[in-house]
Amino acid sequence: MRSVRARAALGATVVVALALIGAGLSVLLVLRADLTDQAGLQAEVVAREVAGQLALGVPYDRLEMRDEEDHPVQVTDEDGRVVAVSKDLQAISGTGTDRVTPIPSPAFGASGGRDDDNAGDDGGDDDDRRAAPGRGEVDSDEADFDNGTATVDGETADYRFASLKATTPAGATLTVHAGAPLAAEQEAVGTVRGAMLIGLPVLLLVVAGVTWLVTRRALRPVEGIRREMAAITASEDLSRRVPEPGSRDEIARLARTTNETLTALEASVERQRRFVADASHELRSPIASLRTQLEVGAAHPELLDVPGAVADTVRLQALAADLLLLARLDAGERPGLAVVDLGALFREEVSQRTGDRIAVRVSVPDPGRFEVAGSRAQLARVIGNLLDNAERHARSTVTVSVRAAERGAVVVAVSDDGAGVPPKERERIFERFVRLDEARTRDEGGAGLGLAIARDVAVRHGGRLTVDGAREGGARFELWLPGAR
Incomplete structure (x- = not known):
């Protein structure tokens, strides 16, 4: 990819894509966690209501369970046997046992009635966490949570289950598993995820297009500088200058520096040409004089001006030494230390x-x-x-x-x-x-x-x-x- 515009557009698109993907994943995780916590809180409220009834000695078959279709309930004893379930519960998972058929507990009759004398005592506050005389106890610790599924009246759905322990007045320890549906969480997460999957490509296309257009506009002066430099190179006309944009950005400074470089280069080339022309002119005079004297001496030895020839040679030698030193200085020779x-x-x-x-x-x-x-x-x-x-x-x-x-x-x-x-x-x-x-x-x-x-x-x-x-x-x-x- 040799185009600066393409590289800039691709780089900006990749950066924005990574940022949006990271932000989208964070939003989905936070949204899922929040909605799951809300479902867990609903499940815990239902579990505590059922556990409170068990602590008061309400028989299994008389337990009141609200919204049984949305909040399936399963009650198990210490041995893991199912002693009570909500109405129309046909299958369940995520609670430790998948059985949904109640088995009579030793502490209750087949009908769920109490065998002790305190069965009829239902007075007191349902929220009381400690056992009063003639009542059981609800575990005051935080409920345990887990995800699972349940089939109620033929419909299977995902639920968030809260597990809470309760003690009956007879001393039996039971575990109440109450669920809250995760359909709202799944629907919200699915909606947000779908919106992101649709909006992300569109947004990335917009970012790529805008970056391409902005970079193209920004680099337009650079293309003008390149064309003018190519024309200068082809024509060898160092008097030409590249266009300077009216902006005060890096490209304007680049154009200004390029023109300053061309000015220095033009001056250097002109100085070099003048130097060569002047050197040729200065060398021509002693060489011509020396040649004339030698030609005269060859034709007429008695007329040879030896001192004059020596003087011209010395002058020529000194001039050559000066030219050589200037050439070395122009080449950047540094003095010793x-x-x-x-x-x-x-x-x-x-x-x-x-x-x-x-x-x-x-x-x-x-x-x-x-x-x-x-x-x-x-x-x-x-x-x-x-x-x-x-x-x-x-x-x-x-x-x-x-x-x-x-x-x-x-x-x-x-x-x-x-x-x-x-x-x-x-x-x-x-x-x-x-x-x-x-x-x-x-x-x-x-x-x-x-x-x-x-x-x-x-x-x-x-x-x-x-x-x-x-x-x-x-x-x-x-x-x-x-x-x-």
Whole structure:
């Protein structure tokens, strides 16, 4: 079942079905128990009436039994012999014996009369549970109950029987079994069960249909998103966007997130295309120059410009290294976790730049205290790029300072006394292959990747790289990195 609507409808139907079946069974059990208890109470009332008469010494054949058709009665003695039954009782079960023919008891005559002198004493309250002089006793304990059947006047039905013990004035112990019909209980339970069997399938069909329609309506925007995404994939047009529903639910957030993803993907693809185009353009120039020099040298060896060919090769090598580093950064390469002392690293980088046009002044107040975690090679690349940029634009001074910041962070500032960076261009210079006009006049070999690489490495180390105006009048680049601790 691949349809979400079908699975949702089936799941809701199953849950509702289980809930209704459980509730229906509970209702039937409670209803049956309640009606059975009511029948048992009626049977107990009849049993106590007959037992009260026996306790007063009423003969068996003179016992008064109300509603004999609805309340069959059977009286047995201590030996289980039947001594009295209600009128028209033809068969019985559930009382301990199925006999319905009375057998005379030793304590009474064949006619049921009393043999002792107290037979005529019928005074007193029938509800008195204790034996008074000249009368028997009715058991005060709760009656015993059981289900059975009885045939009265040719009709067989189910009954709830109550069994109660009574003692006659002569001392004989008798058991009265009185029944109450269970027809009302069976009819009520059958009616409720029939209504449930008819209503349950109808209700489940309604639940399934409503769930199907509601789910279909809820998932309609999802189908629109899917169709639009399929169209975008087929056309490769990343400028298209999926429709956003006006609701504020999860589907609307899904559409919004999908459009944000498409926007990021479009920007990434565009940046990648621009990167490839710019890289091809930047590589073409040194390769063409190198090829020209080699072709001239092959035709006229005396005209071969070896220093120029070497310079073009070095420039080509540096550009290839920059492109490779950018590709690795774009691929998500994470920096290492080595501990690097930025103060010592700056001193080391500056000491190797002996042939630079402008000397670099380094101010590191406390060597050894400016430790950060990351890749030593990538951080050295950032330092080199910042120093190269400062020396290209400085007139006479390049200053480097390292200081500690809050929470153990390290801040490095590289300043020059050049023309500086206009405020509106301060973010643009960190884009790839971006070179301001002044930069082109001062550096014909720059590809516009140094600052982009520096900022990317800084961000991947958990820091940031910004540019502002310097006190000397030029640019001040500030690198912030979290401390190693």
